[in-house]
Amino acid sequence: MSIIRYGIIGCGIIHETHLKAIAALPECAKLVAVCDNNPEALRKTVEKTGVKGYASAAELVADPDIDVITVCTxxxxxxxxxxxxxxxxxxxxxxxxxxxxxxxxDEMIAASKRNNRLLAVISQTRYGDGAQQLHKWIDAGKFGRLIHGNARLFYYRSQEYYDSAGWRGTWAMDGGGALMNQGVHYVDQLIWAMGLPKTVYALAGCLGHERVEVEDTVSATIEFESGAIGSLTATTCAYPNRGGLLDVLGATGSAQIRDAKLVYADFADGTRFDPTADQGTAALDPRLGGFVEHYTQLRDITQAIVDGRQPEITMQDGRNALQLVLAVYESARTGRVVTL
Ligand SMILES: NC(=O)c1ccc[n+]([C@@H]2O[C@H](COP(=O)([O-])OP(=O)(O)OC[C@H]3O[C@@H](n4cnc5c(N)ncnc54)[C@H](O)[C@@H]3O)[C@@H](O)[C@H]2O)c1
Structure with missing residues (x-):
């Protein structure tokens, strides 16, 4: 397999995970350059990795040695x-x-098509073992008709978190709060499980933090195109941090995942999830502990580039999640039911 050469824009918190994931894929991927407009952030990563460093995105994208760029800004x-x-x-x-x-x-999707280049959006929590098993059951029809999907993102973020970088918690650069930033993972998972949403009604507010213009708590009721009913809550006020939960209820079964793991699953045909079973790929390969989901998604994207196919998680999936987040905000702002 040919080696796909990576560049990274943005050397902040999440780029560390990309560095580890790329380094764990020596058979197909290699980091060749990084970029940050903060000289100190750039210096640290260049010193650590030994790759080329650029002070601007324009210089990075002009580097002929790069095949793919991950955007971590x-x-x-x-x-x-x-x-x-x-x-x-x-x-x-x-x-x-x-x-x-x-x-x-939409401009991103158009640029991908116009230039005949792959565009992918990170949504690594889909690669959690619990989510993967849940989807095997959905695809096998174990739930029967899907009736209810309930996604809850019960995270905790301190006041210091919001104060730690100027862009956090702003409409201009974070684009929203608990739902846009932390909750978007479970928005994507909810749509992945239940199908596309049709209408949404939501309430949102900033209830547990100061000097934050976006919501830290939001709750929405969703009608899916299938007729199923959904519930979506995201908060960064769940001290000390209660994780992300997704319940899927169907006519012939129900299951719940919490973060990457299954909590329960029972089906009318007698299939049951054994809570004592080992569920961790990260446990099987400790080398990947903490970043196994990013590793798995980047491995698929790299293979998709080599094969000239779309990745498993498509740019349309990224758009669908963003569209629902924005519809939730519109409903909370206007007090109306919003049709997608
Ligand atoms: N998939 C996940 O689980 C996950 C987790 C954390 C963050 N994220 C996402 O990653 C993104 C970055 O988050 P973070 O927590 O790493 O932020 P961060 O503030 O720690 O890092 C952002 C970096 O981008 C750099 N930057 C800003 N503008 C730039 C520009 N014009 N050119 C070059 N560099 C620039 C900053 O100097 C900074 O080093 C966000 O969109 C966030 O939603 C995803």
């Missing part, structure tokens, strides 16, 4: 940086959310 810059990469002939991988603006997400 603040959410409000994802479209700008991914489109720069695509227009320079590189493949592009955006961290979640795809962007904070739906028309810019």
């Amino acid at each position: 603040p959410s409000g810059l994802h479209a700008d940086h991914a489109i720069m990469a695509l227009n320079a002939g590189k493949h592009a991988i955006s961290e979640k959310p795809m962007d904070i603006d739906l028309s810019k997400a």
Whole structure:
């Protein structure tokens, strides 16, 4: 297999996970350059990795040694940086959310098609073992008709977290709060399990933090195109951190995942989940502990680039999640039911 050469824009918190995931894929991927407009952040990563460092995205995307660029900058810059990469002939991988603006997400998709380059959006929690097993059961029809999907993102983020970087908790660069930033993973998982949403009604507020303009708590009721009913809550006020939960209820079964693991699953045909079973791929390969889900998604994307196919998690999946987040915000702002 040929080696796909990676560049990274944005050397902050999440880029550390990308560094580890790329380093764990020596058979197909190699980091060749990084970029950050903060000289100190750039210096640290260049010293650690020994790769080329650029002070601007324009210089990075012009590097002929790069095949694909992962965008790890603040959410409000994802479209700008991914489109720069695509227009320079590189493949592009955006961290979640795809962007904070739906028309810019559409421009990303158009740039991918126009330049015939792959565009992917990170949604690594789909690769948790519990989520993968849940989908095997959905695909096998074990739930029968899907009736209810309930996603709850019960996270805790301190006041210091919101104060730690100027872009956090702002409409302009974070694009929202608990739902856009932390909750978008479970928005994607909810749609993956239940299908596309049709209408949404939501309430949102900033209830547990100060000097934060976006919501730290939001709750929405969703009607899916299938007729199933959904419930979606995201908060960063769940001290000390209660994780992400997804319940799927169908006519012939129900299951719950918490973070990457199954909590329960029972089906009318007698299939049951054994809670004492070992559920961890990370446990099977301790080398990947902490970043196994990013590793698995980047492995699929790298293979997709080599094969000239779409990745398992598509750019349309990224758009669908963003569209629902924005519809929730519109409903909370207007007090109306929003049709997608
Ligand atoms: N998939 C996940 O689980 C996950 C987890 C954390 C963050 N994220 C996403 O990753 C993105 C970054 O989050 P973070 O926590 O790493 O943020 P961060 O603030 O720690 O890092 C962002 C980096 O981008 C750099 N940057 C900003 N503007 C730039 C520009 N114009 N050119 C080059 N570099 C620039 C900053 O200097 C900083 O080093 C966000 O969109 C966030 O939603 C995803």
